[in-house]
Amino acid sequence: MENKSIIETAEYFAIKQAIKYIEHEPEKNLNKLMDWADKFDKDNLYQSQRAVFHNVLEHPESNWYQLIMKVFQLDTGVRKTFIENFIINASLIGSRRQKKVRDKEQCNVPWAILLDPTSACNLHCTGCWAAEYGHNLNLDLNTIDSIIKQGKELGTYMYIYTGGEPMVRKSDLIKICEMHPDCEFLTFTNGTLIDEKFCQEMLRVKNFVPAISLEGFEKANDGRRGSGDFEIVKKAMALLKSHKLPFGISTCYTSANYKDISSEEYFDMIIDAGALFVWFFHYMPVGNDAVTDLLPTPEQRKTVYDRIRNMRNTKSIFSMDFQNDAEFVGGCIAGGRNYLHINAAGDVEPCVFIHYSNTNIHNSTLLDALKCPIFMAYHNGQPFNENMLRPCPMLENPECLSEMVKKSGAKSTDLQSPESVEHLCNKCIHYAKNWAEMADKLWNDNK
Ligand code: SF4
Known part of the structure; x- marks a missing residue:
């Protein structure tokens, strides 16, 4: 981790030692790690999260505990890097630095930066602008590098790629992982460009996590993304799982698919496939051609709200329903607030x-x-x-x-x-x- 203060350096190594310690016997030593985290979070930036975590550790029969144990079945190097980058750099040290800048500059400072490496895409999904437009807009490597360097000065260690299809530039994405090993990189992707070679690269750099887009079961998914897409995505998920690599799912809900994507079958399907998290996005009628028919009715949105909250108490996957979960993050997270x-x-x-x-x-x-x-x-x-x-x-x-x-x-x-x-x-x-x-x-x- 670059540009750390002396205090940050000392704390960083103390927590690294603690993490090394739990690697041997996670079930036994996680409580000790939490005691360290309690001491480290002096400003109480993560008080509620720590309370939740303590509660989970007291209930080994819970779905959340099972999820934590799944994390300990991931590739060891990838897991250690994730814990260092996501928990220590992005959340503990990063948040503290963000707060300092926020107080000094009187503006928002983000926890994560989303960026589109490219507007190009290899698919032609119904209703997506990238299919018809712009295979020529790219953020070049130097620009992305500069954004990340500036971001780290502000305390931002989490970078999330959107697009276009970011994986169209997969060799550059890997280069950026190498250039900034102290950051965690996540990409939204259609999943079709994940292959054996890329999995080996993910294992090598250790700080790259895909969130694969799915619109529901096979028929709904292929109806939008093209025939055969579901099978390709299934193969990509199987490949990631076989390499013990972490990944998640991203799903947009509409008036057409809201029942499928909030069903127990859908959750079971993605959990079996090996997903550790699922992010739900409410359909947004953005763009001159965007239709309003796909906006869920109040009853449909309530169904999604009820079902996802129910699954959260029973299924071993981390789920976020961004439009219905704002209470956990204090409202709108945009404009650099998060x-x-x-x-x-x-x-x-x-x-x-x-x-x-x-x-x-x-x-x-x-x-x-x-x-x-x-x-x-x-x-x-x-x-x-x-x-x-x-x-x-x-x-x-x-x-x-x-x-x-x-x-x-x-x-x-x-x-x-x-x-x-x-x-x-x-x-x-x-x-x-x-x-x-x-x-x-x-x-x-x-x-
Ligand atoms: S609530 Fe904020 S973060 Fe969410 S979609 Fe609206 S502007 Fe974006």
Whole structure:
């Protein structure tokens, strides 16, 4: 880990020793590791997470405990690197540094940076802009390197690739892992470019984790991604599992697939395949051509909310339902509060779904981007609603995004067809109004 203070260095080595220690007998020594973590987290940045972890360790029969044990079945080098990079660098040391910068600069500082290495893709999915557009926009290696170097100065050690299909540039992605061995890299991917050679590279660099996109079972998935995709993805998951490599699933839910993707069968399928985590994204009607028919009704969204919470108590997989889980992160995480997004053209956007920006990383520093008008509007406006089931300035509070974009003078960064903020937000007004009633009831009932 570069650029550490003397205190950070001492703490870093103390925790590294502790991790070495639990590797021998994890079941016995995890409690001791948690005692170290309690002492280390002096500012109580992770108080609630530590409490949850202590509780899990007291219940070895629980699904969460089983999940932790699965982590100890991963490749040893990959696991150790993950613990160092994700827990020590990104979360413990990184968060503390982020807080310092945040206090000094009075702006948001992200825990993770999402970036699109390329706008190119090897598939032609229905409704995806990358299929029709731009096989020529790329963030070059030096730019990505510079973003990460600047990010580490701010305390950001977690980098997540979106796209396009990031794996189109897999040799560059591996190079970046080598250049920054103290960071953890995760990629959203269609999974079709994961092969034996790439698994060997993942084992060598140890700090790269894929999140494979699935839309549901075979029929729904191939209907969108193309015939045969499901089988290819299954093979990729089997390959990763056979090499004891960690991976997860990313799923977008809509009015069409919400039942399948929240079913017990779907969870069992991805757990059997070896996935350790699943991230659920609510469909967003972003883009001039995006339809509103795929937006879930309030009842459909509630079904997803209920079922995923139920699975969370029973299935040995880490699940996040970003639109319904905002209560665990204090609302909207965009605008650099927890993350930001840089597209393949270098535009720095508050969120992967919000394609408006004042800044491009080719002519701005990361810190200056965090202080630009739209990011400061996020900083000053968060949370956008006291009800954490209505976190989004676009989907559930469209008047907020409309105002922020107008006041900040941010421009559309849509690479295919620039969309006005009125056009985007108008698509959400009806949805927001309908959901508000259900959301308020759910929120008040569960307080
Ligand atoms: S802007 Fe909306 S979609 Fe993006 S992080 Fe915030 S709540 Fe989520």
